[in-house]
Amino acid sequence: MKKSAITTVSISIIALSGCWNGAYYDGFNATAERSAETNTFGSATANNTAVHAGLLTNEMLANLTRKFASEALATVNFAFNSSRLDAETQAALQRQAAWIKAHPQIVFTVYGHTDKVGGNVFNQNLGKRRARAVANYLTSQGIPRAKLRAVASFGETRPLVLTEERNRQNRRTVTEVSGFGSHKKSGRLDGRYAIEIYDRYITLENQEFIREEGGLVTDTANEGGTK
Template sequence: MKTTAALTMTAVLALSACTQADSPAARNFNTREAGAEIDSGYFGNATMNNTQVQSGQGHNMRVNLNQRFANEVNTMVTFPFNSTALDANARAILQQQANWIRQFPEIRFKVYGHTDLVGSTAYNRRLGLRRAEAVVLYLTSQGISRDRLEAVVSFGETQPLVVTQGRERRNRRTVTEVSGFVDGSPMLLNGRYAEVIFREYVASATPASAVGGGGGGGAAPAAGG
């Protein structure tokens, strides 16, 4: 009796195992990478994305750098009416931009010029471009290579921050953005994306030779800031 029950249980387990082995989940487990059922993707996609990021390819890296730029400095300066003059506040903002830009010699930037809605479209487009050129000129005076900066054909009056037909200083502005990599070659980074993003962190690391002290017994020098 016990033998019959044991044989019956063995048959049920075997049938169950066969059924599970024939299930879609089991077939996918046998033919796809581990974890594929969780993320519904293949390891190839992750490898491709990682390769693009590490080599500086693709749209996402530029977007990420531009987002960091916008988070850490003010990317916009404003202008008096019908003017390209940079006041003290604008120059202070551009000095912050220049300090940030100097940290990343691999990156190129574009400066977009805008105007308010007063005046003709053609005049405002020329005025917006002259504002962008004024910002580029100031950034170059702060030691930024002209090859890394581009004053583009302005948006003129077509993208107001504040929709009004009257004078509005917030619309009379330039916006600086990350546009790409020097020489048009994203491979210039050569897989050093993390080093670029976290350059100040890498620079602040204590050299291994300073850890534990040397024979002289003196304190190790502090990392530079």
């Protein structure tokens, strides 16, 4: 079995276990770090973990991820060598919490990042502290911990700005859509249920677009008629 497949299974098992203690964070972080070193983590990011489980298409998850990023501030930044949440960060996380509450079927992953200053192990731990701080703040805003499927650290391995110097853009956490939660009756993640919920979101978005555009779709359907 390829390493990428092993990594995917490891992440899925840890992420779906529902634990929220030190071992949970350490286990998930270790998987992320190991994958970053072998360049195989891309096969099991938050945007396609569910795809590997046969639940959703990449396009579905990408659409939900874009929706979340456009309506809430998915990325928050930190001061140098810090995991403290300042007033600006807390305001952004309050927007995230409001969006998450409005979409109860969707679950999320929080990823921590650092700049390149400092050693790799130190930065892995710092990224984890940042992700944990964000997750804890979201739960303080009424988000159930079960909604946050996993918390992980990429440390310094995925900078937005390629520099060895201090950089605020690289000192960040990113909250991403992971997929859909458990079906209320079965208590497990069900592919058909997930697709049904996704279709419901798309239908609601289309209805909202029609209202905002004043019947644009209806006019298009009757193209060639009296306007």
